[in-house]
Amino acid sequence: MNLMMLLEMAAGGMGERTALVCQGERWNHAGLFAGAGRIAARIRELPVERVSVLDVSSPAVPLALFGSAWAGRPFVPLNYRLTGPELEALVERVRPLLLITDRERAPAFRGRPDVTVMLREELLELARASSPPPPEDWPMEPEDVAIWLFTSGTTGVPKAALLRHRHLVSYILGSVEFMSADESDAALVSVPPYHVAGMAAVLSSVYAGRRIVQLPAFSPEAWLALAEAERVTNAFVVPTMLARIVDTLEAGGGKAPGALRALAYGGGKMPLPVIERAMRCLGHLDLTNAYGLTETSSTIAVLGPNDHREAAASEDAAVRRRLSSVGKPLPGVEVEIRDPEGKPLATGQRGEICVKGEQVSGEYLGRASRVGPDGWFPTNDGGFLDEGGYLFLEGRIDDVIVRGGENLSPGEIEDVLLEHPAVADAAVVGIPDEEWGEGVAAAVVLKPGASASADEIQGWVKQHLRSSRVPQLIRFEAELPYNETGKLLRRKVRETLGAGS
């Protein structure tokens, strides 16, 4: 089993179909396949054990991903937003490696004996060369690691999540039908390559035969323009991207792309107000909420287009509520809610979301696997299942604030803060407190031109929730810290507010 099987089938069954478009440059499946082969041949000549791309999206990413799989080396996409020292630390763990990068970043790595630097342009030239690709001799060991993805740990030291060929192939075969896309279908991929959704998008699209349209640098205007120009039919976005696209549409800064039919979103919590606004200005689209983790080869549960419509149209509160759920597990995936001792909980009870299935890895480099002996992986996400089997997220278990022995969910308090007319954004964290162990603190961003005092905000929370949830410290900020894919960097908020207490 090897990821190459997916591209091999695509090249065999639809070789002439366009696989990839990036800034006007086009590749078909046959070309991608041959290119991957040439890259694999070069990788084998180099003293490297892993292959990394430190760059924005480009055809070099899928070529390097498949080339690595052909050559039997793990592919390790790196976050180009990291600082020099942070990247140094990662390279230390990945070397000896082939590092594919751009002209600006290359000099920092040249001269290191354990790093072979190749420019993106050089890789593309190599892939396009007329030399024959090697024989189809990629390794077939399902346990071989296909991809390392660095995820941020709560201590800040990134963990390398390992995805083996069998996890990724199972995920694709379990969620995509071969060649199911029409020739006119196109998927806009704007998530970065170092995010599991970026990797999943490449694999799914290749297997389905859906043309990938790459957007190397996201802005809502660029997204709308590209989606229109390339007649994009499908797109995947993270919540902050969707919020910005909706803002732009509502402000008259663009129009809904004419060919767009399906929009999937995930990678972070989708605030209900944003999805409701999206349904108003993009409601003709099929919307899908996808919940998954790096450790589970991306998506494990989806709230599909019909789920969205039924929930939005329902008069039954329990059904309406599902609009803020992440839907039901994929076929082949089991989900269970467990208490801190690992005991399964009943419907409606809140606990830790645990998951089991062939696509679930749960393994990290240099650490014991987090998959239990019974095959269940604890996600570290809190949540519950409703009567209909719909999964609701409650935020990361580690983010729970333990105040005087009571467990408080930051999400619950944030949702209330976001409902205040003057509040644009809010993050709630626990800060050390002599009396309570932990106290509740909030970082609040006000809407432009709006004003509210800390007292008013505390009063607001008290009106809606129990007094224990009222933030004892409120700090007004110009903005909250987010990473590129829209994940709130809660650790940074905790550091700022904790220092001030």
Next chain:
Amino acid sequence: MATLKGGTRLKSAVCDTQVMVIAAPAGDVALTCGGSAMLEATANAPRGTLDPEHKSGTQIGKRYVNEDASLELLCTKPGEGSLALGGKSLKLKEAKALPSSD
């Protein structure tokens, strides 16, 4: 034929068909394509003759199952021969609408 496990790749002895095992029942599995026993994907053997009784073709990307779906194969290379278990033809697994999210 020996026991099969998930991920194993097999090829036809009489046509171009290749498959990957997705699921297989325990024990010996008498899997044929075009009427002849299938081979390991890497085996080197001269091409045999296609049995006209098993000639309805195998299509790339489609899955084929037996009666109780204990055996499931994914066709990775198409060919003229058709798949059978213990002489009984496998049928096309219905393509469910899979929830797409990427």
